Amino acid sequence: MTYPQEEVDGKEREEKLMMKKNNKRLESKIEGIASSIRVVPHFPKPGIMFQDITTLLLNPKAFKNTIDLFVERYSRMDISVVAGVEARGFIFGPAIALAIGAKFIPLRKPRKLPGEVISERYVLEYGTDCLEMHVGAVQPGERALVVDDLIATGGTLCAAMNLLERAGAEVVECACVIELPELKGRERLNGKPLFVLVESH
Numbered sequence: 001m002t003y004p005q006e007e008v009d010g011k012e013r014e015e016k017l018m019m020k021k022n023n024k025r026l027e028s029k030i031e032g033i034a035s036s037i038r039v040v041p042h043f044p045k046p047g048i049m050f051q052d053i054t055t056l057l058l059n060p061k062a063f064k065n066t067i068d069l070f071v072e073r074y075s076r077m078d079i080s081v082v083a084g085v086e087a088r089g090f091i092f093g094p095a096i097a098l099a100i101g102a103k104f105i106p107l108r109k110p111r112k113l114p115g116e117v118i119s120e121r122y123v124l125e126y127g128t129d130c131l132e133m134h135v136g137a138v139q140p141g142e143r144a145l146v147v148d149d150l151i152a153t154g155g156t157l158c159a160a161m162n163l164l165e166r167a168g169a170e171v172v173e174c175a176c177v178i179e180l181p182e183l184k185g186r187e188r189l190n191g192k193p194l195f196v197l198v199e200s201h
Contacts (some may be wrong), residue, residue, distance in 0.1 A: 007118075033062050074096065082097035082147055118167070131156070133164075142173060144170065146175075178196065
């Protein structure tokens with residue numbers, strides 16, 4: 001079936017207009033999220049510009065848009081595991097997991113999980129730390145998403161990925177609300193895709 005050229009041109013114009021509207025809507029959501037995040041200088045140590053997402057949580061619209069944007073991205077990626085990094089990954093991870101029909105796995109600091117665990121040490125931008133996960137929480141071959149509020153040097157996400165991969169999971173992507181690009185954490189992820197909503201400079 002063929003269409004007159006004017007009809008084809010009209011449809012193309014409509015599609016372009018719709019795309020433009022969707023892009024504007026997305027930009028508006030991202031701007032609302034970014035403006036809801038407070039920067040606290042010299043916390044927890046001098047020289048650190050702390051990205052405080054508690055102010056984002058006080059804004060129901062911005063918080064909902066944050067979750068919705070992640071869900072839109074991951075709802076068709078066949079993810080069965082959402083792993084949240086303590087502590088702020090616990091805020092975003094469970095909501096994403098519920099919406100896409102995946103289980104949620106908490107990756108916790110040492111001595112917080114009661115069962116048998118596997119551990120992974122890592123270096124932070126202001127010290128060292130360790131993540132732990134329950135043995136048996138993830139099954140070999142499961143497709144996993146790692147969620148945290150922020151990527152700085154990338155050490156925490158690397159530790160999270162290592163834990164999941166040691167258990168046999170396939171880490172599909174890492175997702176963060178905020179990225180600090182100048183710290184080049186993305187480069188430490190060994191090519192693993194990273195999706196972020198806001199870059200903070």
